[in-house]
């Protein structure tokens with residue numbers, strides 16, 4: 001009973017969306033219960049499908065969970081978030097470099113994708129991006145390119161790339177199924 005009242009209070013706060021003038025809550029919260037953490041302005045999150053919870057709900061982690069990790073997620077929600085995170089890496093690049101021209105943005109997204117593929121397919125540890133020798137090598141190829149940090153590369157960018165591949169496999173399977181049925 002107590003838990004329920006805490007959750008409904010939080011839902012009211014979210015509906016207001018004007019909390020301390022902050023950003024509106026991400027829609028991904030529709031699939032997570034809000035958990036109040038005492039003495040902390042950040043909210044915990046619990047997946048409504050598998051009940052896994054975080055002390056601090058971060059939309060990026062929550063989306064990756066629904067798209068790639070949740071064992072009990074509904075198929076349509078999984079597909080929705082596979083699409084979201086596979087396109088988000090480009091959107092983030094656009095936000096970070098809003099003063100750059102369109103070509104540079106597209107180029108950076110393409111380079112980051114190629115970089116993730118190189119690291120994954122060749123089994124290179126992600127820690128290499130922190131090496132001054134690697135950074136020096138990259139800077140000498142293209143001075144303007146900013147290497148993503150190790151956690152961004154192994155987190156967001158890797159998740160985006162896995163989401164891309166999963167979506168392609170999904171489409172391929174649907175095509176094969178149509179062939180068999182047709």
Ligand SMILES: [Zn+2]
Pocket residue numbers: 047048049050051052065069070071072073
């Ligand atoms: Zn889950």
